[in-house]
Amino acid sequence: MASGGRSQPDRCPGVLSVHQAADGGLARVRLPGGVLTPPQLRVLAEASRDLGDGNLELTSRGNVQIRALRAPEELSDRLYDAGLLPSISHERVRNILASPLSGLDGSYDVQPLVAELDRALCASPRLAGLPGRFLFALDDGRGDLAAIEADAGVRVVGEQLALLLAGADTGVRLAPPEAPEALLRVAEAFLEERDGEWRLSELADGVEKVLSRLGYSRSSQQLVSGREPVPAGLYGPDLLVATVPLGVLKQEQAAVLAEADQLRVTPWRSVVVLSGDAEKLQEHGLVIDGDSPWNRVTACAGKPGCAKALADVRADARRITPLMRKGRRQVHWSGCERRCGQPAGEFVDVLAVADGYSVDGSQAVSAEQSVMRMR
Ligand code: SF4
Structure with a gap:
């Protein structure tokens, strides 16, 4: 086995392969490019109300989860009808960020390329075998996605697209129409080379092996490093980004979001909203103030959803976050040492x-005392 080889297949949940958590089934719905129409959001919210715990969880890959799921078959029927389950065989591999x-x-606008990549991915029987962790x-x-270090990516540079593998610029430049095909070929090459690995970065000399299979050679051209994720705020008269505290979207919040014209779920537990009602969103607890501490706090599921958890970290984070000062440091609450959902880069x-x-490894303190150490 190669150095990074895994002895187990990944267990990423999907809609058809529901994970059994301590509070019931956990289903994950892939949203390539983060695109979610308002009617689809209503379907998801109603499904969670009827079949789950009532909330929708936003994930660090811009997907949506439903917890405490009681009737998985009914969920898949509803999502299929809403166009949220276009491929039975490929649902877990449609991991495409934009x-x-x-x-x-x-x-x-990279969304047309996302749609083309998604179509071609789902049309390739072989690529149904990609690990659920492999990310486009x-x-x-x-440069907002730079810190995420996707396995196979492109980034617009002038009139061209830079090919990025395991987050690094390869120096290869593509015309935009070539990108979907090139990304699929990267995925196919990874499948050929892998020995149980889930991610390209786990494969020894993975980038070189993939480039060689594609007939590309790495050049010394290097993009400068990326910028920060897109923060919450107003981006125009009709365009805003709203943070969902701890990524848990409640029924009434989903209902207000679904009044907008367009929505995109981001990988930072926020939603891009086109033609939404900013005031109403804030009244319902969504955050548009870019300086709010809610923009930089994340938490794993914790108790009662996870059997490994030592605390109800989300309840504690909800209590403590309003006490935090304004600042820039990211904070992540974990119920155990696995630190699920931890952000890319540095964090408290x-x-x-x-x-x-x-x-940060200190002696144990109470949740209230922890805020003193987050500065
Ligand atoms: S970090 Fe631990 S407690 Fe939190 S969700 Fe992951 S396994 Fe569960």
Whole structure:
């Protein structure tokens, strides 16, 4: 086995392969490019109300989860009818991120390439065998997806697209229409080379092996590193980004979002909203203030959803976050050392331990005391 080889297949949940968590079934719905129509959001919210715990969870890959699921077959029927389950065989491999504001704020629109990639991915029987962790990303040039380090990505550079593998610029440049095919070939080459690995970065010399199979050679051209994720805020008279605190979207919040013309789920637990009612969104607890601490706090499921959890981290984070000062440091609350959902890059590590919380490895303190160590 190669150095990064895994002895187990990945267990990423889907709609048809529901994960059994401590609070019931957990289904994950892929949204290539983060695109979710308002009617589809209503279908998801109603499904969670009728079949799950009533909430929708936004994930770090711009997908949506339903927890405490009681009737998986009924969920898949509803999602199929709503166009949210276009491929039975490929549902877990449709992991495609796109710059969330792409094409909406005057930037290059990568969404047509996302749609083409998704269609071609689902049409390839072989690529149904990709690990559920393998990630595609299409960056409109602003570099907002750089920190995510997708396995196979492109980034707009002038009139061309840079091919990025495992997050790094290969120096290969493509014309935009070539991108979907090139990304599929990267995925196929990874499948040929892998020995159980889930991600390209786990495969020894993976980037070189893939480039060689594609007949490309790495050049010394290097893009400068990317920028920050797109923060919450107003981006024009009709365009805004709203953070969903802890990524848990409640029924009434989903209902207000579904009044907008267009929605895109971001990988930062927020939603791009075109022609929505900013005031109403804020009244319902969604955050448009870019300085709010809610923009930089994430938490794993914790108790009662996860059997491994030592604390109800989301309840504690909800209590403590309003006490936090304005600042830039990302904070992640974890119910155990697996730190599920931890953000890319540096963050304040608030970890549940037997007698409280350890902050960045400190001695255990209470949740209330932890806020003193987040500065
Ligand atoms: S970090 Fe631990 S407690 Fe939290 S969801 Fe993951 S396994 Fe469960």
